[in-house]
Structures are given as structure tokens and as C-alpha cells.
Amino acid sequence: MNVISFKRLREFSLDHREAEVALTAWYKTAKRANWQNFAELKRVYPSADMVGRYTVFNIKGNKYRLIARIVYRSQTLFIVAVMTHEKYDLGKWKE
Numbered sequence: 001m002n003v004i005s006f007k008r009l010r011e012f013s014l015d016h017r018e019a020e021v022a023l024t025a026w027y028k029t030a031k032r033a034n035w036q037n038f039a040e041l042k043r044v045y046p047s048a049d050m051v052g053r054y055t056v057f058n059i060k061g062n063k064y065r066l067i068a069r070i071v072y073r074s075q076t077l078f079i080v081a082v083m084t085h086e087k088y089d090l091g092k093w094k095e
Contacts, residue, residue, distance in 0.1 A: 001033045001070075001077045012064075012082040022060040023082065036072055052094070054080060067093055 009027055013020040035041045038055070041048060047058045057066040065088040067080040081093050 001030050001035065001075050003027060003030050003077045003079065005079060008079045008082055016064070016084070019060055019064050019082075022064070023066070026057065026059060026066065030077055034075065035070070038070075041070070056088075 006027060009023045013023060029044065033041070033044065035044075038048075038050060041055065045057055047062070049056045051067075053069060055068045055070050057068065058064075059066050059082075063085055064082060065085055066082050067088075069078040069080055070076070071078075083093065087093075
């Protein structure tokens, strides 16, 4: 997968240092992946969910959420947002 972009992970980690290791591990896994569809992704991340056109990943034991838009055909994963679970629950990321 071509993951766009690591910058969002780095910026989030500046404010949430405890998320850095988990986000870096997620990034390395996603970068090596060759998922062709959501079912294949679920084999690696069983807790991932589809919310509309977005894929939501639980990070660090569900403490954080990573929202991504994945285009399987071009093997591109766009990181839309990374946030705490509390901010995710407010739903403002959908706007």
C-alpha cells in the first residue's frame, strides 16, 4: 500500500506520545500490505470497521482511532484523521 501520509501520524504523536509506537507499527504493516479488498484487510485488523467510505482502525487497544480512505485498485491508503476515541465519538470527523 502507498500510505499517504506519515506526516499525520507524526503530528498526532507530538501531542500523544504514548500513541507513537502503535501508530508506527500500524504504518509499517499497512505499507507492506497488498490488500485487494476489505475482507483481506480484516484478516490483519479484525477490529477495523467500514463507516461510509472510510475504514476506521482501532489503535493502541481502542484508545485512538485512525480514519482512512482506501483505494484498493491503486493500492493507495489516505490517512484522513487520527484522533482520540473520545473525539471520534463526537462524529465531527465525518463533516
